[in-house]
Amino acid sequence: MSRYTAKPLPPTNLPELRQIGKPLRRVDAMGKAVGSTVYAGDFSMHRMLHAKVFRSTQASALIKRLDASKARALPGVVCVLTAADVAHAKLTSDMPGQTGQKQRTGSDVPVLAYERVRFYGEPIALIAAETLEIAERAMRLMDVDYEPLPGVYDPLEAMKPGAPVVTPPDNIVGRWKIRKGNVDAGFAEADLVIENSFRVPHQEHAYLEPEAGVAWIDERGVITIRVSTQVVEHFRSIARAVGVAQNKIRIQGTMVGGGFGGKEDVTVEIYLALLAKHTNRPVRLVYTREESIFGHSKRHPYVIKHRTGVKKSGRITAAEIEIISDSGAYPYLSPYVLLYTAVMSTGPYRVDNLRVNAAAVATNNPYTSAFRGFGGPQACFAYEQQMDAIAARLRMDPLELRKVNYVRTGDTTATGQTIQTAAWLEETATRAMEALGEKTPDHGAIKVGQGFSSYFQSYGRIMWLHDTSQSWVGVEMDGTVTVRAGVPDLGAGQANSLCQIAAEVLGVPLERVSIYCTDSAITPLSGTSTATRQLYMSGNATLMAATNVRKVLLERVSRQFEEVVDNLDLAESRAFVKSNPSRFMELADLAKVCAADGAQLTSLAMFKAPFHDPIDPETGQGPVFPDFTFGSYAVEVAVDTGTGQITVLKAAASHDVGRAINRAAVEGQIAGGGVQGLGYALMEDLIVKDGVILTPSLSEYLIPTCMDFPTTKVIALESGTGVGPFGAKGIGEPSLTPAAPAVASAVADAIGVRIHELPLTAGRVLAAIDGLKK
């Protein structure tokens, strides 16, 4: 018997659909299975040059002298660019905007470092040569003299007066405050005040495809960049950095070999654009694994302190939360990631009296930015551990404590935003725990524990970014359907979901739908594949466009059959009378009739997320996100108290996905995100010493293999209440968020002591057990 029994779900109203929810073969799957999908690094052109990026070997230093003359003189080297050659170009590291949002000052990053370097691996020069081998030789001929400067490698140190300043005026690159209710009165009311501090480390994205791209100048003078990216709209900041008009940069996105936020900031495309412009030849740049690890962002390390007042009943009366993140050498998305952490810092619990202070702090460490969850997983590790610590102090069952405090639909978040959709927390927690089944018995020094965590996580972008997405849907003369949308497909099935939606609305089998995506020149802009927004945003845009086309088709059939539109439907490539399906017309014939009439069988639709003004800077009050996903994760672990080794025996994930568009894809997101979270919890240890990554390979930075964890049991629930198409909620990022605290909770259940820092290594387990003995 499991510790908990799930109650029946609240009633839902989900209409039966023909294609939505089915585990259909994704439109991108077969090309990938037979090796015909062409990724960014697979593309080559005649007279193509090969590029390398020359990088800093100091974390904090002045560049006293930079001499590229020997590299330039090497036969076969076509071009070496330093900052001086590119007019000290800068790149916006602010939120990639579609809306002309005002940029924060001081957030720009030099494309190539000049005068000083701020992190190990910072780009200094670009080399293009006839062969990769020559480019590599030229790298060794680059001459640079550094004068080391004092660096700062700990965000807490970097906040102290007198600490080395990474970029003037000071090291605070982002700050958020949340003030809600009366915190002092809340604490006065508490029976117990519990205080804990939590630490989480860097995490490396480790997508299998290192950053890659090819650029050339086309016959119209447009710099065309075929690149693996999460953000087509970067063409704007690239145009600014290169010094050309925005319509002279074209991004042709490829299928992305994994992104997870690591390809959200600009990667190779800016270097390719500059080299193509300066050489007027096609150029290819593909990172090695080591360069990928040195070259892109990481998940933010955090220190999070919770001080929570509770009644004996378990009710939280007040909370004070202090959040500090390490932004590394440049801000990139740190202020926004910090906002997410602050907004979600209470977890899915009602806290009426709240004070949150959050700061993102510059150091000379590797820069940090987006990573699946975007500040949510760090917050979750802290709030769920804190909840368990409170339960232990009150001698309450962890679920009972949570049930007293779980938010419900109609409650407000930390920033006072009302939760308007289903908040299935107990529903998912009990189901995840139930799926673990009975606890495996202890065996000598092997102690077994079970634990769970609950979470909430936003999907869709911050409302004051005024997010929009466009999609185009058309019916061809043979009754097939074409979708055009600028979505980058990261492998989560972004493109397929749009096809499945169009197939549903227009009543054609999925294999009759074809999609063109990710090209700033030929597909309407759909916005970034980030923030768990594509299904929500572009799914809704595609639904709108397909519905417009459907309307034209049905109106034409209505005239043909002299039937009201309500009595007509589209399915299996036919239009038919619902009350008498033997009266039908093939979609291909209908398309031809419409064409003869001059009826428009195409539609370009734009979906606008709800817009809202920014939150109040003093109180942090106001709505921030379109909606939230809720769920829970449960694990059973065996801890060898002799060696400190933790083995995950069982894992189960339950999330309310609103409505599954493709069940296999949704389950894949949940299982895959969960395993990334287990890696974060137990294995992934990016060792950074004085700003230098000491683990720049996949044999040193270990990510989960198939031998490390059992297959996750996935319980995808459907409340149908999401703001995405057909009631879908987002699941891409949320799937990762609750895994790490669930493991920590299970470990505490096994050994009777809580570990406050990730990853949960054998050394930390042994130290915790030793601490318990003392």
Next chain:
Amino acid sequence: MKPEVVSLNVNGCVHHVALAPNVTLLTALRDLGYTDVKCGCEKGDCGACAVLLKMPGAERAEAVNSCLVLAWQADGAGITTVAGLGTAERPHPLQAAFADAGAIQCGYCSPGFIIAAKALLDRNPHPSEREIREAIEGNLCRCTGYGHIIEAIQIAADKLSAEKGGAQ
């Protein structure tokens, strides 16, 4: 280093190419246009570049990381990449199962997994879950969490044995 002519038999097509002795099989294959062989680390850590290599006289092909094999070592051997197993119109049962079971997300690791699974099923048509896990231990996937990949290999194994049974 002086290039020498190496004969590479890839998916049944023989290429005679002049290669320096330090060129890896991975680089040689990709330069020949076999970009279905993916490059993930060039150190043997990830398995994305796996190909089947059947040495002359060997009983069966083995899955190898092509980044850890020098091109000249494959001279005269039979090399099979994932594109050599099937096409979109006529996929190998492993390719169909990977596509249908949700074993493919970003797809960058998929060629390596399918090759590793092919080598497994060639030597063990009825693998247990444990044996499947051991066969793909050297392949990293960052998207799926492996569950659907293991399931796809089981489905393909069942389908292949059923086909074989039917033929007998």
